[in-house]
Amino acid sequence: MSTNTMVRNxxxxxxxxxxxxxxxxxxxxxxxxxxxxxxxxxxxxHVPLAWAGFLAFFFVMVGSVGYLWKRTDxxxxxxxxxxxxxxxxxxxxxxxxxxxxxxxxxxxxxxxPRLTTSLILWLIYVAYLMLRAYSPRGEQGARYAAVxxxxxxxxxxxxxxxxxxxxxxxPEAVVGPAxxxxxxxxxxxxxxxxxxxxxxxxxxxxxxRLSLRRSEHELEAARDLVETLR
Amino acid sequence: MTGFWATVSALVWKDIRAELRTKDVVISVLTFALLSxxxxxxxxxxxxxxxxxxxxxxxxxxFTFAGVLGLTRTFVLEKDRGNLEGLLLTPTSREAIYVxxxxxxxxxxxxxxxxxxxxxxxxxxxxxxxxxLLLVMLLTTIGxxxxxxxxxxxxxxxxxxxxxxxxxxxxxxxxxxxxxxVASGTALEGGSWSEMAKWLQLIAVFxxxxxxxxxxAFEQVLQE
Numbered sequence: 001m002s003t004n005t006m007v008r009n010x011x012x013x014x015x016x017x018x019x020x021x022x023x024x025x026x027x028x029x030x031x032x033x034x035x036x037x038x039x040x041x042x043x044x045x046h047v048p049l050a051w052a053g054f055l056a057f058f059f060v061m062v063g064s065v066g067y068l069w070k071r072t073d074x075x076x077x078x079x080x081x082x083x084x085x086x087x088x089x090x091x092x093x094x095x096x097x098x099x100x101x102x103x104x105x106x107x108x109x110x111x112x113p114r115l116t117t118s119l120i121l122w123l124i125y126v127a128y129l130m131l132r133a134y135s136p137r138g139e140q141g142a143r144y145a146a147v148x149x150x151x152x153x154x155x156x157x158x159x160x161x162x163x164x165x166x167x168x169x170x171p172e173a174v175v176g177p178a179x180x181x182x183x184x185x186x187x188x189x190x191x192x193x194x195x196x197x198x199x200x201x202x203x204x205x206x207x208x209r210l211s212l213r214r215s216e217h218e219l220e221a222a223r224d225l226v227e228t229l230r
Numbered sequence: 231m232t233g234f235w236a237t238v239s240a241l242v243w244k245d246i247r248a249e250l251r252t253k254d255v256v257i258s259v260l261t262f263a264l265l266s267x268x269x270x271x272x273x274x275x276x277x278x279x280x281x282x283x284x285x286x287x288x289x290x291x292x293f294t295f296a297g298v299l300g301l302t303r304t305f306v307l308e309k310d311r312g313n314l315e316g317l318l319l320t321p322t323s324r325e326a327i328y329v330x331x332x333x334x335x336x337x338x339x340x341x342x343x344x345x346x347x348x349x350x351x352x353x354x355x356x357x358x359x360x361x362x363l364l365l366v367m368l369l370t371t372i373g374x375x376x377x378x379x380x381x382x383x384x385x386x387x388x389x390x391x392x393x394x395x396x397x398x399x400x401x402x403x404x405x406x407x408x409x410x411x412v413a414s415g416t417a418l419e420g421g422s423w424s425e426m427a428k429w430l431q432l433i434a435v436f437x438x439x440x441x442x443x444x445x446x447a448f449e450q451v452l453q454e
Contacts, residue, residue, distance in 0.1 A: 158435075
């Protein structure tokens with residue numbers, strides 16, 4: 001077994017154990033929130049998913065800059081893999097958010113800056129995946145994607161600012177970041193452990209996807225070689 | 231620097247002359263924008279009280295979608311006749327090609343907008359000739375075409391280019407669309423400059439960032 005595989009397996013076991021611990025803390029250990037009731041427990045998934053999604057898109061930006069600068073496939077593989085996982089996490093973040101908004105805010109969706117920005121963010125990286133699918137294979141497609149990976153990342157703060165100005169009156173954090181400041185300590189511990197768990201899960205998935213992408217890349221190169229020799 | 235602007239103006243003139251012969255872009259953008267205004271009228275059935283609220287949104291949806299349609303055409307002629315390869319072989323900087331193509335699209339879109347605006351005024355019973363609105367249109371169209379030219383160059387090399395351009399462009403230009411709608415609403419109601427200042431600044435900052443980023447990124451896109 002190579003070191004790479006050992007690291008990946010180790011991470012898989014570790015994040016699996018942490019996931020079990022998080023589930024125990026979230027569903028058994030942490031007390032139910034007084035005002036919001038049991039639905040507040042989704043918060044311990046929603047926030048870590050959002051964090052891991054944003055972390056993934058940060059990796060996309062770094063990978064994209066690295067690729068345009070160094071032109072080595074490794075950077076591109078990292079960016080592409082991180083987008084796939086980031087889109088997965090942000091999709092789950094949006095779904096858990098919608099599910100939670102209904103009992104708490106009595107609407108599925110409000111056009112609040114944070115919600116709207118998350119949706120635009122999600123759309124940008126879904127467009128990234130579409131661009132990868134429709135671009136020519138290889139180096140050209142990687143360059144196009146890198147341009148979008150950088151533009152998308154730096155556009156998001158401007159999107160947030162514009163929506164914030166547009167919706168100056170919004171239901172300011174009945175729950176969410178404003179509420180975290182006075183979180184009861186057991187809730188804070190649960191949240192932090194859940195954040196660590198999802199970060200580990202992200203790294204674990206990223207390494208798996210990277211290894212798979214490298215194999216895909218080698219296979220493609222081998223196939224091209226066979227085509228030229230034929 | 232004079233060489234740079236000589237190249238840019240040569241490129242813009244080339245596009246304007248080609249456009250004067252075919253009138254493809256301006257006519258299609260104009261007709262599409264007009265059609266959207268008519269469809270919106272059916273969709274929203276705005277009463278006189280509602281018109282001030284919905285009109286700026288209607289105007290910018292029409293401009294945005296029509297603009298995407300026009301930007302899709304930016305590189306079609308260059309690509310189909312192999313002109314782009316020729317351009318890349320000449321000793322011109324990629325920035326000059328970008329600025330030239332961007333200014334061409336900007337001119338076509340502004341011409342279409344200026345024609346659509348009085349029609350919009352008639353159809354929605356508004357008096358739109360306010361300097362504030364014209365400034366919003368100019369600044370927003372600069373930002374829109376700055377990003378649009380870059381992603382048009384990307385979309386032209388993908389399969390199903392017609393769907394790829396709006397998918398890439400629209401999420402990125404959300405800030406300027408929001409700012410344009412709010413600022414146009416203020417201008418149409420005869421609001422003061424100070425009420426619009428915040429939004430005009432946002433659009434201006436976006437324009438500068440979009441132009442700088444796109445000029446750099448264009449070089450990465452056009453390498454063959």
